[in-house]
Amino acid sequence: MTVRVLVCDDQALIRTGFATIIDAQPDLEVVGECGDGRAAVELAAQVNPDVVVMDVRMPILDGIEATRLLAGDGVENPVKVLVVTTFNLDEYVYEALRAGASGFLLKDAPPAQLLNGIRTVASGAALLAPEVTRQLVGRYADRIRPARITPADSPLTPRELEVLRLIADGLSNTEIAAALVISQETVKTYVSRILAKLGLRDRVQAVVHAYRHGLVS
Known part of the structure:
Protein backbone atom coordinates (compact mmCIF):
# COMPACT_ATOMS: atom_id res chain seq x y z
CA MET A 1 0.00 0.00 0.00
CA THR A 2 1.29 3.45 -0.93
CA VAL A 3 1.70 5.89 1.95
CA ARG A 4 0.35 9.33 1.08
CA VAL A 5 2.54 12.13 2.43
CA LEU A 6 1.97 15.86 2.84
CA VAL A 7 5.12 17.95 3.31
CA CYS A 8 4.87 21.22 5.22
CA ASP A 9 7.91 23.49 5.65
CA ASP A 10 8.29 27.22 5.16
CA GLN A 11 11.71 26.80 3.54
CA ALA A 12 11.13 25.96 -0.12
CA LEU A 13 14.51 24.28 -0.55
CA ILE A 14 13.96 21.89 2.35
CA ARG A 15 10.36 21.25 1.30
CA THR A 16 11.39 20.41 -2.25
CA GLY A 17 14.25 18.24 -1.02
CA PHE A 18 11.98 16.22 1.22
CA ALA A 19 9.41 15.82 -1.55
CA THR A 20 12.03 14.64 -4.03
CA ILE A 21 13.41 12.04 -1.63
CA ILE A 22 9.96 10.78 -0.70
CA ASP A 23 8.58 10.61 -4.23
CA ALA A 24 11.54 8.49 -5.35
CA GLN A 25 10.26 5.62 -3.18
CA PRO A 26 7.85 3.10 -4.72
CA ASP A 27 5.78 2.84 -1.54
CA LEU A 28 5.57 6.58 -0.77
CA GLU A 29 3.77 9.38 -2.63
CA VAL A 30 3.80 13.13 -1.98
CA VAL A 31 0.23 14.32 -2.35
CA GLY A 32 0.80 17.93 -1.38
CA GLU A 33 3.29 20.60 -0.31
CA CYS A 34 2.77 23.81 1.64
CA GLY A 35 4.67 26.46 3.57
CA ASP A 36 2.68 27.13 6.76
CA GLY A 37 0.55 25.34 9.31
CA ARG A 38 -2.77 26.82 8.23
CA ALA A 39 -2.19 25.67 4.67
CA ALA A 40 -1.28 22.21 5.99
CA VAL A 41 -4.57 21.87 7.83
CA GLU A 42 -6.58 23.04 4.84
CA LEU A 43 -4.64 20.94 2.33
CA ALA A 44 -4.84 17.82 4.51
CA ALA A 45 -8.64 18.06 4.38
CA GLN A 46 -8.44 17.99 0.59
CA VAL A 47 -5.78 15.37 -0.13
CA ASN A 48 -6.26 13.00 2.88
CA PRO A 49 -2.60 12.20 3.62
CA ASP A 50 -1.55 9.24 5.75
CA VAL A 51 1.38 11.20 7.21
CA VAL A 52 2.17 14.90 7.43
CA VAL A 53 5.88 15.80 7.60
CA MET A 54 5.59 18.97 9.69
CA ASP A 55 8.06 21.76 10.41
CA VAL A 56 7.73 23.48 13.79
CA ARG A 57 8.57 27.14 13.28
CA MET A 58 6.44 28.57 10.49
CA PRO A 59 4.45 31.73 9.78
CA ILE A 60 0.66 32.18 10.02
CA LEU A 61 0.21 28.98 12.06
CA ASP A 62 3.13 27.13 13.59
CA GLY A 63 3.62 23.39 13.45
CA ILE A 64 2.47 22.83 17.01
CA GLU A 65 -0.96 24.36 16.51
CA ALA A 66 -1.28 22.74 13.10
CA THR A 67 -0.45 19.37 14.67
CA ARG A 68 -3.09 19.92 17.33
CA LEU A 69 -5.69 20.63 14.65
CA LEU A 70 -4.66 17.58 12.63
CA ALA A 71 -3.95 15.01 15.32
CA GLY A 72 -4.99 16.38 18.71
CA ASP A 73 -7.61 15.20 21.15
CA GLY A 74 -11.11 15.35 19.75
CA VAL A 75 -10.10 15.40 16.08
CA GLU A 76 -12.61 13.22 14.24
CA ASN A 77 -10.22 11.86 11.63
CA PRO A 78 -6.73 12.40 13.03
CA VAL A 79 -3.73 12.41 10.71
CA LYS A 80 -0.38 10.99 11.77
CA VAL A 81 2.20 13.78 12.08
CA LEU A 82 5.96 13.45 11.87
CA VAL A 83 7.57 16.60 13.26
CA VAL A 84 10.91 17.80 11.93
CA THR A 85 13.04 20.36 13.72
CA THR A 86 16.43 22.03 13.51
CA PHE A 87 17.14 21.65 17.22
CA ASN A 88 17.47 18.39 19.10
CA LEU A 89 15.02 18.05 21.98
CA ASP A 90 13.92 21.68 21.96
CA GLU A 91 10.77 22.65 23.81
CA TYR A 92 8.78 23.00 20.60
CA VAL A 93 9.26 19.33 19.82
CA TYR A 94 7.90 18.31 23.20
CA GLU A 95 4.89 20.58 22.79
CA ALA A 96 4.27 19.11 19.33
CA LEU A 97 4.27 15.60 20.78
CA ARG A 98 1.75 16.69 23.39
CA ALA A 99 -0.30 18.18 20.57
CA GLY A 100 -0.60 14.75 18.99
CA ALA A 101 2.50 14.15 16.86
CA SER A 102 3.65 10.57 16.56
CA GLY A 103 7.37 11.34 16.58
CA PHE A 104 10.11 13.64 15.45
CA LEU A 105 13.28 13.84 13.39
CA LEU A 106 16.06 16.36 12.99
CA LYS A 107 16.17 18.17 9.65
CA ASP A 108 19.77 17.08 9.11
CA ALA A 109 18.89 13.39 9.48
CA PRO A 110 20.02 11.20 6.56
CA PRO A 111 17.38 10.54 3.89
CA ALA A 112 17.10 6.92 5.00
CA GLN A 113 16.02 8.07 8.47
CA LEU A 114 13.37 10.35 7.03
CA LEU A 115 11.96 7.55 4.91
CA ASN A 116 12.07 5.09 7.78
CA GLY A 117 10.40 7.66 10.01
CA ILE A 118 7.53 8.16 7.59
CA ARG A 119 6.99 4.43 7.23
CA THR A 120 7.20 3.91 11.00
CA VAL A 121 4.67 6.62 11.77
CA ALA A 122 2.37 5.44 8.97
CA SER A 123 2.36 1.94 10.48
CA GLY A 124 1.02 3.35 13.74
CA ALA A 125 4.24 2.95 15.69
CA ALA A 126 6.16 5.69 17.46
CA LEU A 127 9.22 7.01 15.69
CA LEU A 128 11.22 7.76 18.84
CA ALA A 129 13.58 5.18 20.21
CA PRO A 130 12.72 4.26 23.82
CA GLU A 131 15.75 6.02 25.28
CA VAL A 132 15.00 9.17 23.29
CA THR A 133 11.39 9.07 24.40
CA ARG A 134 12.44 8.94 28.03
CA GLN A 135 14.99 11.72 27.61
CA LEU A 136 12.54 13.97 25.81
CA VAL A 137 9.58 13.57 28.13
CA GLY A 138 11.72 13.37 31.24
Missing part, protein backbone atom coordinates in the same frame (compact mmCIF):
# COMPACT_ATOMS: atom_id res chain seq x y z
CA ARG A 139 13.38 16.66 30.39
CA TYR A 140 10.04 18.45 30.26
CA ALA A 141 8.17 16.43 32.85
CA ASP A 142 8.23 19.40 35.22
CA ARG A 143 6.00 21.28 32.80
CA ILE A 144 3.29 18.67 33.14
CA ARG A 145 0.77 19.08 35.93
CA PRO A 146 0.11 15.53 37.02
CA ALA A 147 -3.42 14.47 37.81
CA ARG A 148 -2.25 11.62 39.96
CA ILE A 149 -4.32 8.48 39.83
CA THR A 150 -4.36 5.35 41.90
CA PRO A 151 -4.48 1.87 40.40
CA ALA A 152 -8.15 1.70 41.35
CA ASP A 153 -8.87 4.76 39.19
CA SER A 154 -7.14 3.37 36.12
CA PRO A 155 -8.82 1.19 33.48
CA LEU A 156 -5.59 -0.79 33.30
CA THR A 157 -4.92 -4.00 35.16
CA PRO A 158 -1.98 -4.06 37.60
CA ARG A 159 0.11 -5.90 35.01
CA GLU A 160 -0.76 -3.38 32.31
CA LEU A 161 0.19 -0.53 34.64
CA GLU A 162 3.49 -2.25 35.25
CA VAL A 163 4.12 -2.50 31.51
CA LEU A 164 3.14 1.16 31.04
CA ARG A 165 5.63 2.25 33.70
CA LEU A 166 8.38 0.27 31.97
CA ILE A 167 7.51 1.87 28.63
CA ALA A 168 7.73 5.29 30.27
CA ASP A 169 11.03 4.29 31.83
CA GLY A 170 12.46 3.89 28.33
CA LEU A 171 12.48 0.10 27.98
CA SER A 172 11.98 -1.56 24.61
CA ASN A 173 9.66 -4.55 24.15
CA THR A 174 12.66 -6.87 24.39
CA GLU A 175 13.78 -5.29 27.66
CA ILE A 176 10.27 -5.36 29.09
CA ALA A 177 9.98 -9.06 28.21
CA ALA A 178 13.25 -9.77 30.00
CA ALA A 179 12.28 -7.70 33.05
CA LEU A 180 8.91 -9.40 33.45
CA VAL A 181 10.06 -12.83 32.25
CA ILE A 182 7.43 -13.01 29.53
CA SER A 183 7.60 -13.33 25.75
CA GLN A 184 7.90 -10.37 23.40
CA GLU A 185 4.57 -11.34 21.83
CA THR A 186 2.95 -11.07 25.25
CA VAL A 187 4.50 -7.63 25.68
CA LYS A 188 3.10 -6.56 22.30
CA THR A 189 -0.32 -7.76 23.41
CA TYR A 190 -0.09 -5.73 26.63
CA VAL A 191 1.04 -2.63 24.72
CA SER A 192 -1.87 -2.95 22.30
CA ARG A 193 -4.33 -3.30 25.18
CA ILE A 194 -2.87 -0.29 26.98
CA LEU A 195 -3.15 1.90 23.90
CA ALA A 196 -6.69 0.73 23.20
CA LYS A 197 -7.93 1.21 26.78
CA LEU A 198 -6.41 4.68 27.09
CA GLY A 199 -7.36 5.78 23.58
CA LEU A 200 -3.73 6.41 22.62
CA ARG A 201 -2.12 6.00 19.21
CA ASP A 202 1.44 4.99 20.05
CA ARG A 203 4.16 4.63 22.67
CA VAL A 204 5.00 8.33 22.62
CA GLN A 205 1.51 9.19 23.79
CA ALA A 206 1.68 6.37 26.33
CA VAL A 207 4.82 7.91 27.86
CA VAL A 208 3.23 11.36 28.00
CA HIS A 209 0.11 9.84 29.62
CA ALA A 210 2.23 8.12 32.25
CA TYR A 211 3.96 11.38 33.17
CA ARG A 212 0.79 13.44 33.10
CA HIS A 213 -0.97 11.08 35.48
CA GLY A 214 1.89 10.73 37.91
CA LEU A 215 2.59 7.08 37.15
CA VAL A 216 6.30 7.83 36.86
CA SER A 217 8.48 10.53 38.33
Whole structure:
Protein backbone atom coordinates (compact mmCIF):
# COMPACT_ATOMS: atom_id res chain seq x y z
CA MET A 1 0.00 0.00 0.00
CA THR A 2 1.29 3.45 -0.93
CA VAL A 3 1.70 5.89 1.95
CA ARG A 4 0.35 9.33 1.08
CA VAL A 5 2.54 12.13 2.43
CA LEU A 6 1.97 15.86 2.84
CA VAL A 7 5.12 17.95 3.31
CA CYS A 8 4.87 21.22 5.22
CA ASP A 9 7.91 23.49 5.65
CA ASP A 10 8.29 27.22 5.16
CA GLN A 11 11.71 26.80 3.54
CA ALA A 12 11.13 25.96 -0.12
CA LEU A 13 14.51 24.28 -0.55
CA ILE A 14 13.96 21.89 2.35
CA ARG A 15 10.36 21.25 1.30
CA THR A 16 11.39 20.41 -2.25
CA GLY A 17 14.25 18.24 -1.02
CA PHE A 18 11.98 16.22 1.22
CA ALA A 19 9.41 15.82 -1.55
CA THR A 20 12.03 14.64 -4.03
CA ILE A 21 13.41 12.04 -1.63
CA ILE A 22 9.96 10.78 -0.70
CA ASP A 23 8.58 10.61 -4.23
CA ALA A 24 11.54 8.49 -5.35
CA GLN A 25 10.26 5.62 -3.18
CA PRO A 26 7.85 3.10 -4.72
CA ASP A 27 5.78 2.84 -1.54
CA LEU A 28 5.57 6.58 -0.77
CA GLU A 29 3.77 9.38 -2.63
CA VAL A 30 3.80 13.13 -1.98
CA VAL A 31 0.23 14.32 -2.35
CA GLY A 32 0.80 17.93 -1.38
CA GLU A 33 3.29 20.60 -0.31
CA CYS A 34 2.77 23.81 1.64
CA GLY A 35 4.67 26.46 3.57
CA ASP A 36 2.68 27.13 6.76
CA GLY A 37 0.55 25.34 9.31
CA ARG A 38 -2.77 26.82 8.23
CA ALA A 39 -2.19 25.67 4.67
CA ALA A 40 -1.28 22.21 5.99
CA VAL A 41 -4.57 21.87 7.83
CA GLU A 42 -6.58 23.04 4.84
CA LEU A 43 -4.64 20.94 2.33
CA ALA A 44 -4.84 17.82 4.51
CA ALA A 45 -8.64 18.06 4.38
CA GLN A 46 -8.44 17.99 0.59
CA VAL A 47 -5.78 15.37 -0.13
CA ASN A 48 -6.26 13.00 2.88
CA PRO A 49 -2.60 12.20 3.62
CA ASP A 50 -1.55 9.24 5.75
CA VAL A 51 1.38 11.20 7.21
CA VAL A 52 2.17 14.90 7.43
CA VAL A 53 5.88 15.80 7.60
CA MET A 54 5.59 18.97 9.69
CA ASP A 55 8.06 21.76 10.41
CA VAL A 56 7.73 23.48 13.79
CA ARG A 57 8.57 27.14 13.28
CA MET A 58 6.44 28.57 10.49
CA PRO A 59 4.45 31.73 9.78
CA ILE A 60 0.66 32.18 10.02
CA LEU A 61 0.21 28.98 12.06
CA ASP A 62 3.13 27.13 13.59
CA GLY A 63 3.62 23.39 13.45
CA ILE A 64 2.47 22.83 17.01
CA GLU A 65 -0.96 24.36 16.51
CA ALA A 66 -1.28 22.74 13.10
CA THR A 67 -0.45 19.37 14.67
CA ARG A 68 -3.09 19.92 17.33
CA LEU A 69 -5.69 20.63 14.65
CA LEU A 70 -4.66 17.58 12.63
CA ALA A 71 -3.95 15.01 15.32
CA GLY A 72 -4.99 16.38 18.71
CA ASP A 73 -7.61 15.20 21.15
CA GLY A 74 -11.11 15.35 19.75
CA VAL A 75 -10.10 15.40 16.08
CA GLU A 76 -12.61 13.22 14.24
CA ASN A 77 -10.22 11.86 11.63
CA PRO A 78 -6.73 12.40 13.03
CA VAL A 79 -3.73 12.41 10.71
CA LYS A 80 -0.38 10.99 11.77
CA VAL A 81 2.20 13.78 12.08
CA LEU A 82 5.96 13.45 11.87
CA VAL A 83 7.57 16.60 13.26
CA VAL A 84 10.91 17.80 11.93
CA THR A 85 13.04 20.36 13.72
CA THR A 86 16.43 22.03 13.51
CA PHE A 87 17.14 21.65 17.22
CA ASN A 88 17.47 18.39 19.10
CA LEU A 89 15.02 18.05 21.98
CA ASP A 90 13.92 21.68 21.96
CA GLU A 91 10.77 22.65 23.81
CA TYR A 92 8.78 23.00 20.60
CA VAL A 93 9.26 19.33 19.82
CA TYR A 94 7.90 18.31 23.20
CA GLU A 95 4.89 20.58 22.79
CA ALA A 96 4.27 19.11 19.33
CA LEU A 97 4.27 15.60 20.78
CA ARG A 98 1.75 16.69 23.39
CA ALA A 99 -0.30 18.18 20.57
CA GLY A 100 -0.60 14.75 18.99
CA ALA A 101 2.50 14.15 16.86
CA SER A 102 3.65 10.57 16.56
CA GLY A 103 7.37 11.34 16.58
CA PHE A 104 10.11 13.64 15.45
CA LEU A 105 13.28 13.84 13.39
CA LEU A 106 16.06 16.36 12.99
CA LYS A 107 16.17 18.17 9.65
CA ASP A 108 19.77 17.08 9.11
CA ALA A 109 18.89 13.39 9.48
CA PRO A 110 20.02 11.20 6.56
CA PRO A 111 17.38 10.54 3.89
CA ALA A 112 17.10 6.92 5.00
CA GLN A 113 16.02 8.07 8.47
CA LEU A 114 13.37 10.35 7.03
CA LEU A 115 11.96 7.55 4.91
CA ASN A 116 12.07 5.09 7.78
CA GLY A 117 10.40 7.66 10.01
CA ILE A 118 7.53 8.16 7.59
CA ARG A 119 6.99 4.43 7.23
CA THR A 120 7.20 3.91 11.00
CA VAL A 121 4.67 6.62 11.77
CA ALA A 122 2.37 5.44 8.97
CA SER A 123 2.36 1.94 10.48
CA GLY A 124 1.02 3.35 13.74
CA ALA A 125 4.24 2.95 15.69
CA ALA A 126 6.16 5.69 17.46
CA LEU A 127 9.22 7.01 15.69
CA LEU A 128 11.22 7.76 18.84
CA ALA A 129 13.58 5.18 20.21
CA PRO A 130 12.72 4.26 23.82
CA GLU A 131 15.75 6.02 25.28
CA VAL A 132 15.00 9.17 23.29
CA THR A 133 11.39 9.07 24.40
CA ARG A 134 12.44 8.94 28.03
CA GLN A 135 14.99 11.72 27.61
CA LEU A 136 12.54 13.97 25.81
CA VAL A 137 9.58 13.57 28.13
CA GLY A 138 11.72 13.37 31.24
CA ARG A 139 13.38 16.66 30.39
CA TYR A 140 10.04 18.45 30.26
CA ALA A 141 8.17 16.43 32.85
CA ASP A 142 8.23 19.40 35.22
CA ARG A 143 6.00 21.28 32.80
CA ILE A 144 3.29 18.67 33.14
CA ARG A 145 0.77 19.08 35.93
CA PRO A 146 0.11 15.53 37.02
CA ALA A 147 -3.42 14.47 37.81
CA ARG A 148 -2.25 11.62 39.96
CA ILE A 149 -4.32 8.48 39.83
CA THR A 150 -4.36 5.35 41.90
CA PRO A 151 -4.48 1.87 40.40
CA ALA A 152 -8.15 1.70 41.35
CA ASP A 153 -8.87 4.76 39.19
CA SER A 154 -7.14 3.37 36.12
CA PRO A 155 -8.82 1.19 33.48
CA LEU A 156 -5.59 -0.79 33.30
CA THR A 157 -4.92 -4.00 35.16
CA PRO A 158 -1.98 -4.06 37.60
CA ARG A 159 0.11 -5.90 35.01
CA GLU A 160 -0.76 -3.38 32.31
CA LEU A 161 0.19 -0.53 34.64
CA GLU A 162 3.49 -2.25 35.25
CA VAL A 163 4.12 -2.50 31.51
CA LEU A 164 3.14 1.16 31.04
CA ARG A 165 5.63 2.25 33.70
CA LEU A 166 8.38 0.27 31.97
CA ILE A 167 7.51 1.87 28.63
CA ALA A 168 7.73 5.29 30.27
CA ASP A 169 11.03 4.29 31.83
CA GLY A 170 12.46 3.89 28.33
CA LEU A 171 12.48 0.10 27.98
CA SER A 172 11.98 -1.56 24.61
CA ASN A 173 9.66 -4.55 24.15
CA THR A 174 12.66 -6.87 24.39
CA GLU A 175 13.78 -5.29 27.66
CA ILE A 176 10.27 -5.36 29.09
CA ALA A 177 9.98 -9.06 28.21
CA ALA A 178 13.25 -9.77 30.00
CA ALA A 179 12.28 -7.70 33.05
CA LEU A 180 8.91 -9.40 33.45
CA VAL A 181 10.06 -12.83 32.25
CA ILE A 182 7.43 -13.01 29.53
CA SER A 183 7.60 -13.33 25.75
CA GLN A 184 7.90 -10.37 23.40
CA GLU A 185 4.57 -11.34 21.83
CA THR A 186 2.95 -11.07 25.25
CA VAL A 187 4.50 -7.63 25.68
CA LYS A 188 3.10 -6.56 22.30
CA THR A 189 -0.32 -7.76 23.41
CA TYR A 190 -0.09 -5.73 26.63
CA VAL A 191 1.04 -2.63 24.72
CA SER A 192 -1.87 -2.95 22.30
CA ARG A 193 -4.33 -3.30 25.18
CA ILE A 194 -2.87 -0.29 26.98
CA LEU A 195 -3.15 1.90 23.90
CA ALA A 196 -6.69 0.73 23.20
CA LYS A 197 -7.93 1.21 26.78
CA LEU A 198 -6.41 4.68 27.09
CA GLY A 199 -7.36 5.78 23.58
CA LEU A 200 -3.73 6.41 22.62
CA ARG A 201 -2.12 6.00 19.21
CA ASP A 202 1.44 4.99 20.05
CA ARG A 203 4.16 4.63 22.67
CA VAL A 204 5.00 8.33 22.62
CA GLN A 205 1.51 9.19 23.79
CA ALA A 206 1.68 6.37 26.33
CA VAL A 207 4.82 7.91 27.86
CA VAL A 208 3.23 11.36 28.00
CA HIS A 209 0.11 9.84 29.62
CA ALA A 210 2.23 8.12 32.25
CA TYR A 211 3.96 11.38 33.17
CA ARG A 212 0.79 13.44 33.10
CA HIS A 213 -0.97 11.08 35.48
CA GLY A 214 1.89 10.73 37.91
CA LEU A 215 2.59 7.08 37.15
CA VAL A 216 6.30 7.83 36.86
CA SER A 217 8.48 10.53 38.33
